[in-house]
Amino acid sequence: MKKLFLLALTITIFAAAQNVATAKATKNKKSTSSNFELNVAHINDHHSHLEEEKMPLKLGDQTVTVNIGGMARMAQAIDEFRKENKNTLVLHAGDAQTGTLYFTLFEGKADANIMNEIKFDAFTLGNHEFDDGNKGLKGFLDVLKVPVVSANVVPDKGSILENKWKPYIIKNINGEKVAIIGIEVVKKTKESSSPGDDIKFYDEVETARKYVKEVQNKGINKIILLSHAGYERNLEIAKKVEGIDLIVSGDTHYLLGSQFEQFGLKVADPDYPKKIDHANGEPTYVVEAWCYAYLLGQLKLDFNQKGVVTNVVANPQLLIGDNFFEVKDKDNKNVQLTGAEKDKVVKFVNENKNIKFVKNEPQAEKLLEGYKKEKNEMGKKSVGKILDKIPGGSENRIPDAKNPEGSLATTLVMESVLDKLKTIGTRNIDFVIGNAGNIRITLEPGEFNYDLAYTLLPFATNTIYTLEIKGSEVKQVLEDAIDYSLTGGSTGSFPYGAGIRYEATKAGKLGTRVKKIEVLDRKSNEWVPIDANKTYVMGTNSYIASGKDGYKTLGEIIKTRGGTNTYLSDVPIFIDYVKAKKEISRPKSSNVIFKY
Known part of the structure; x- marks a missing residue:
């Protein structure tokens, strides 16, 4: 009787365990087979342009000068993006460094700290990350707390840059796994920057194909390529490599989207995003977000149960201040735009979804002010x-x-x-x-x-x-x-x-x-x-x-x-x-x- 009792108990426990396992499997299957919404914000090539800058824009029926960009303003826009959307990813497609006195004086540390403040989900290496050689890049990466991905740039064993980045990362977003693979532009980095001889570079297309297959073999069907290979090369990757859902591009500083022509700006391609269709019916979308933190690229991707993008809603936005408008008077002097003329411009901006008044995020602004003060003092050095x-x-x-x-x-x-x-x-x-x-x-x-x-x-x-x-x-x-x-x-x-x-x-x-x-x-x-x-x-x-x-x-x-x-x-x-x-x-x- 005792043996029969123990056998019955064992069978009961085993059945219960099986039920639990089945329940878990059913739950997991449900979370990975349902439709999924992913919201992506992205920038590229800010090139140490940490402060806002002045730019003439056509706003309505007049051209005025506005304050545009700045990483403190970008920080606020990204903060609002995260608060207003679910399942978010915020990505930087490379070339954070080189271009202003902030880089010359602080050697990338100012850029790294403000990127830490923004908390990008991933960053890929740009060619200018190597401008000061391996040692300069190491100094930047030692400060940077953002995950760095680059699959086709491989340091030799023993290099000071060994283990400073990964080919890709996998983000778990509300139960769904999303792979982010990094790609660097090869020719330009080798010819126009200063990587050490202990850094090996591999073809962008072949590397993308290799790692897309690797993450697919892990059961992941939502794949983003964070690529500093340039827009044209990224279109080539999109056409040649199936399985990529989105390519976030950098390097070419392209403003995409015919909607920006209304502001008197020249666009490189009328499409944002650019859709590439494959023979298997699955699309790849390619985006880029101009440069110098002038614009925040934003898009909502809807995935079906197979991990295929079924719908995209795009909303790239120029980021400007609301307290500075200038025009040229008859004596060719700058004058402040006020009264009804200013109100008309404000109304135009508020009614246009592709340009937005954004204030500086307080913590990022405080951080930047510290560097700005030091920069002004060091300027006399x-x-x-x-x-x-x-x-x-x-x-x-x-x-x-x-x-x-x-x-x-x-x-x-x-x-x-x-x-x-x-x-x-x-x-x-x-x-x-x-x-x-x-x-x-x-x-x-x-x-x-x-x-x-x-x-x-x-x-x-x-x-x-x-x-x-x-x-x-x-x-x-x-x-x-x-x-x-x-x-x-x-x-x-x-x-x-x-x-x-x-x-x-x-x-x-x-x-x-x-x-x-x-x-x-x-x-x-x-x-x-x-x-x-x-x-x-x-x-x-x-x-x-x-x-x-x-x-x-x-x-x-x-x-x-x-x-x-x-x-x-x-x-x-x-x-x-x-x-x-x-x-x-x-x-x-x-x-x-x-x-x-």
């Missing part, structure tokens, strides 16, 4: 000495009888850019060309500090491009710029360079003024005549690379054949150059002989 007077600014743009060498300060800055591009091994750079208008002052003998650097080069968003160009096209670029500077355009277009020198005359017409061009041969280090049929690698700034300031041919080359935007700003480049040299003298020559 010397980085080196200027030994001679080096002409620059508006009065020295074009060589003349009084100053036959013209803007030697522009030549000096070009030398610093060429030196930087050679240091990072940018595609065997041959020479650089820049416009005199980018240089705003004459350098006087004495201490050179951070504030002076940003006075000399105030356009912090002006970054360095590299491109391939034929010798014959170089001549036309110089002809365009000189003609524009002499015939009613801007005198600021007048060209100077490093690694290149030329002779030209004031007399003549477009196409006839440039008489002689020589380049400094990389192998022999001797000046040789430019070869009209040879293809060279040239550096320049993003402003004239877009065709502005009369650089028509240059703009057409970039538009038709493309170039590489390194997103390196000329300001920190020049600061680092002065730091390394310690003392700066006049350049030996402006590399321009101009017969006026």
Whole structure:
């Protein structure tokens, strides 16, 4: 009887356990098979632009200047996003660093701390995270508490960056598992940044395919690619790799969505998000959120029981302040917009879902104010000495009888850019060309500090491009710029360079003024005549690379054949150059002989 009793008890306990297990399995199956809503907010490429900035926008029937962006404002917008939505993910698609004095002074720590304050759910490495080499990136990551993902960037065993990031993370969101895989842009990082030799890079498409399969084998069917591979490359990944639900893109600084054209802004693609359909009927969506914390990308994704996105609701928003509006009066002075005119703009913004008044989040603002105060104090700190007077600014743009060498300060800055591009091994750079208008002052003998650097080069968003160009096209670029500077355009277009020198005359017409061009041969280090049929690698700034300031041919080359935007700003480049040299003298020559 005792044995029968024990057997019956055992059977009863086993049956009860089975019932519990069945109940749990049923519960789990229910949670993973029901429809699921995921709300994603994202930014990319804030590039140490921590403070708000001024920008003209068309708001209704008038163009006004507003305060836009700033990471304290972004923090508030993300806080509101989390409060107003369920099942949220907040992602950063890379390039947190490089671009302003905040990075130059604090070496990424200011960026890391404010990202910690925002509490991003994941961050992927951008190419500029490697600008200060492995050691600089380690300093940033040592402070950063946000999970970092990058599947195709792999440190060697023993590297100081070993185990600093993972290929992907899996987030459990209200019972649903979502995989976030990181991808880095390979070519640009290797050519335009400074990763150590102990860092290995792997193809973006193949790596994405590998890790999508790996997480699928773990039973996960909701997959996000957090990719700093650039918009075009990410569209390629979307087309070639099935199983990805969303690609959050970075690197290309693209503003997506035709709805932003109403604000007088140029968009790279009318679609936000961009939908890519696969043969199996499952879509992949691709998004990017401009740059510099100007915009918060937002979208709601509805998944069915199979983990397929069945509906998307998008709501990307420009983030602006509500207390600053300017217009130009008849005397070309800034005036405050008030009264009925301001009310009309406020009404327009409040009624438009793609632009939003956002105040600064108090804790992030307090954190930023501490760095801002320190930045202002450090701005007066010397980085080196200027030994001679080096002409620059508006009065020295074009060589003349009084100053036959013209803007030697522009030549000096070009030398610093060429030196930087050679240091990072940018595609065997041959020479650089820049416009005199980018240089705003004459350098006087004495201490050179951070504030002076940003006075000399105030356009912090002006970054360095590299491109391939034929010798014959170089001549036309110089002809365009000189003609524009002499015939009613801007005198600021007048060209100077490093690694290149030329002779030209004031007399003549477009196409006839440039008489002689020589380049400094990389192998022999001797000046040789430019070869009209040879293809060279040239550096320049993003402003004239877009065709502005009369650089028509240059703009057409970039538009038709493309170039590489390194997103390196000329300001920190020049600061680092002065730091390394310690003392700066006049350049030996402006590399321009101009017969006026």
